[in-house]
Amino acid sequence: MTSHSHSWMARFNRFCTSHRVLVLLVTLLVAVAFGSGIPRIKGEVLIEELLPYAHPYLKIMIDFSETFGSGGSFVAIALKAKNGDIFKKSILSKIQAIDQEVSMWEEVYRILTFSIASRSAKVVRPVSAGEIKVQPLMWPEVPQTEEGIQELKRDIFSDPNLRGILVSRDGTAGMIMTQFKENISYERAFELLKGLDQRYTDEETEIHLVGFPVMMGWIYSYKTQIILVMAVSVALIVVVLFLSFQNLMGMVVPLAFGLVSTAIGLGFIGWTGINFSPLLYVLAFLVIARMVSHSVQITHRYMEIYVERRDRVEACYETMQSMIIPNWAAVSTEAAGFLVLILVKIALMQYVAIFMTVWMLTIALCGIFTPVLCSYMPLARASEHWVRKSQKMSWLDRLCVGACTFSTGNGKTVIALGAVILVAFFAYAGGRLKIGDPSPGSPLLWPEHRYNQDQAMVDKTFDVSSEDFTLYYGGEKDSVYNPTVLNTFEAFDRHMKARLPDIYKSSDSIIGMMKTISYILHDGDVLWRELPYQPDKITNLIGWTRDQVDVYTMARYVDHDMSKAQITLYFSDHTSDNLIRIHRAANEFFALHPMKTDRGEFFLAGGRIGMEMATNEEMKRTHLQVDAMVLIAIFLLCFLFYRSLIGACMFTVPLILANMIAYGYMAMAGIGLTINTLPVAAVGVGVGVDFAIYIYNRCREEFALLRQPGAQAPSDPWLAVILRAVRTSGKAVILTGLTVVLPISVWYFISDMKFQAQVGLFLAMILSANVLFAITVHPLLLYVIKPRFVREWGNT
Known part of the structure; x- marks a missing residue:
């Protein structure tokens, strides 16, 4: 000095x-x-505060969230039978009650609440030659007879869109899925979900809760x-x-x-x-x-x-x-x-x-x-x-x-x-430091914590998880009728499944409903459980699906003017290594397939995995920069003082x-x-x-x-x-x-x-x-x- x-x-x-x-x-x-000012402190961190606001993925998710939700606030509620399967009137009634209660919460997207008791869960049945009927699977009432329950069981296990998705592969658990709105605090979401846990966990059933809001709710607890x-x-x-x-x-x-x-x-x-x-x-x-x-x-x-x-x-x-x-x-x-x-x-x-x-x-x-x-x-x-x-x-x-x-x-x-x-x-x-979470479940909680145990249970018994990855399409009005859109969705799904067989679980889009309708229309011939190759036939099948399926079901996959669509893929975890693999596989697909059509464009990526990818990329971009700036600042300040x-x-x-x-x-x-x-x-x-x-x-x-x-x-x-x-x-x-x-x-x-x-x-x-x-x-x-x-x- x-x-x-x-x-x-x-x-x-x-x-x-x-x-x-x-x-x-x-x-x-x-x-x-x-x-x-201490009494004015707020502890309600919202999901948008945890995400890189300038990342392209976040901008895409914001654009599509008004139509489909963001996916990052997805919650899976699994009701598991303690003895036997869920195909009992009392347990099915609990699934219905949970579905109805969750649907009425102002904090969730109602149309994105989905279970076998939802109006949007459908079964396709033939009526006569060349004629089908799309009916609610278990709405508005639970089957009252043993025969009705067994018919429900057959409908579920014969439909790949339901088996392993809304009911576990072994039939011992049912799934209720929903998404919380982005402006809802984690404490409020967890309060609602724990209320379900307390009311529906008894000598017959138990509740398992997974999803980012659940994990953050445990942290707040x-x-x-x-x-x-x-x-x-x-x-x-x-x-x-x-x-x-x-x-x-x-x-x-x-x-x-x-x-x-x-x-x-x-x-x-x-x-x-x-x-x-x-x-x-x-x-x-x-x-x-x-x-x-x-x-x-x-x-x-x-x-x-x-x-x-x-x-x-x-x-x-x-x-x-x-x-x-x-x-x-x-x-x-x-x-x-x-x-x-x-x-x-x-x-x-x-x-x-x-x-x-x-x-x-x-x-x-x-x-x-x-x-x-x-x-x-x-x-x-x-x-x-x-x-x-x-x-x-x-x-x-x-x-x-x-x-x-x-x-x-x-x-x-x-x-x-x-x-x-x-x-x-x-x-x-x-040099081996991982950007992101290095282990499955939540690294914020011990492996034996209930949340991680619930995550393991859902991953083991279902073909869905809270780790969702969404590909969006956006274009002109009615551009979803373009066969390229759904063909690209299906090709993307097959590519990801082939490249990542150890972590891929399932996918969800309008394609599943369309395949089922095609299968029923052709007298149950499994060769027809596919999308048609001819453009005119795929366009007709889309139109037929829109006519047969109610607006609540369609809203999960396409918007009302057929300008936007999505396909959601489910993976077993979001560890840093697997996120890199998912990201690489998705980019490899679009290196061989155009992201733009003549009337629209495909966008990566949404869901929890899309958010994690965006966050990890921001961490990777800035962590060395942050470290370097800290050291430079210390160097300059020490020089200034001495x-x-x-x-x-x-x-x-x-x-x-x-x-x-x-x-x-x-x-x-x-x-x-x-x-x-x-x-x-x-x-x-x-x-x-x-x-x-x-x-x-x-x-x-x-x-x-x-x-x-x-x-x-x-x-x-x-x-x-x-x-x-x-x-x-x-x-x-x-x-x-x-x-x-x-x-x-x-x-x-x-x-x-x-x-x-x-x-x-x-x-x-x-x-x-x-x-x-x-x-x-x-x-x-x-x-x-x-x-x-x-x-x-x-x-x-």
Whole structure:
């Protein structure tokens, strides 16, 4: 920093010191003003906030959702008989009751609610030669006799459009499918679905629920438990603080600042109206833990200075002079980790970028608020105890000094070689990181969780699933009559089935109904269960189907003026590898078939799988960009604060190693890079830079002391300065690291949500690595490079 900068900063710090009461009052008023917005916080994240708004797939889905729904809010409700099959009057009546109840919900698309009890579920029967009749399968009433039930069973198992789709292959479960409207919150959807579960699960039947709204509903149901887990973590922070300071007053200051900063951060979220998903609570706790750890560093420094000066006001001023620059440098670099998320074209990510950056920047108040509050606390005895304790070689001192001595002495080669090996190993492991979900079901929940068990049950017994993939057609009025449209649909279906036999389950379109009608018209000859090849015949068959089938059934496949149509394919899962295979197979098909006809065009892709593809492509496009921008921002900010290219490199290079460890660990632990993990990974890059900043800053102060008149110069100034910095600030780094690492490590053992448990372990590992680097790698870099910006600070 220049002399002018020092002069300006000194005047600012002196002003704050001279007006300490004003500083406290202004800070508290700001906290109260923002904190009043906390009750306004909303947690209802909508599906459109989770999707890349600029992706072509999303634009296509928006265009067709008014006609067919988006597919991303699809829910499958399976009613399973506990003994035998579902072909009993009592169980069929339950399917009918569920179908009628769901159809009446205002939150769903009524015409997209479908089961064997729906009006749109049809059976085609011959009446006479060349004449057929299309009738509802089980509407408006359930068969009242055993003969009627057996006839229903024959109708279902003789029709490939029903067998395995609306009734499981073994006949033990029935399916009710629906789609929620896009503006319905997951909590509301889950509330309705759990009501069905409670009413229709008894000694005879059980309900199984799958679909994205169900999965998110389960996440929201853990909101209270997540908060309780956070409360346990806060309690552990308090314990660590007490063990660190071994007095009540020293512990109160970091907690008080944490409360002030939390009120401002949460209040900002409430006042801006940004939706605050339970999955973001993890990030919120990380910020809270970071603000406490910053305050711990500054409180320790105040206690040291107070013992030297014996003057509260001067101790406050000198603590600001000493700590405000490293505090601001560290906070700005950590905030950069959040801010760059605004590059991701997903609304939720941009919301996170805004409110988490603002919240993180509130920690910049720590360099002012903490010394001022310390000056009003009775810390004299505690400070003397702290200094006396610091002068003795405790086990923690021996650990810090030993690690530093080893790193700068005989262990230089070991540390350097170890760093190279770590880089190579985790770079190789990180190369296998998956974009998207690496495992079937929901990776946010444990494999034995009910949702994943329900998903496995539906996948095992039905030929449909919640993993739907839609091909759309849009064109001029009546252009669906063009045989090319349905022939392309069928060719696409066959291509996907042939290319992906291990994950393909079934398809659903108007073609199935047309084939059945053709089959019945030709006296049950299986050779005619196909689309005609002649254009005039396929046009006639479409017209015949429209005449025979009611508007509710047709609305699931084509619009009223025959300008739009869709075919939906069902797959067994949406794992990242399989999404790539599905995407590749679809593109291969249209590399050989034109996407445009003379009157319209085909569009990829809709449904849950289309949404996942769009999201994964956005993650792939931006995650390296986000990481690079975080590192560039940290580099530039460090250069801005310290006016040294060498210094900026010294701060940034170890973070690259930490970044490699992060992604390598994610790959080995089976954690995919998703919309939920990207913010954690991005901020994880920068959370350790403050450890290095505080150590480097202490080294600068120690060199300034060596230049004072009468100071005795050691034989090896660099080694003496580094050892002193590690024993003071390095020890504080370990203690502040423990205030974060221990509380989040317990998530793995007490959380019922896999995501929270894995993220806790992930963050604990990254922070532990950064603490270790602070007392090994950074002392080595300082000793070998001997940067001028550290040695000559204070000369101006």
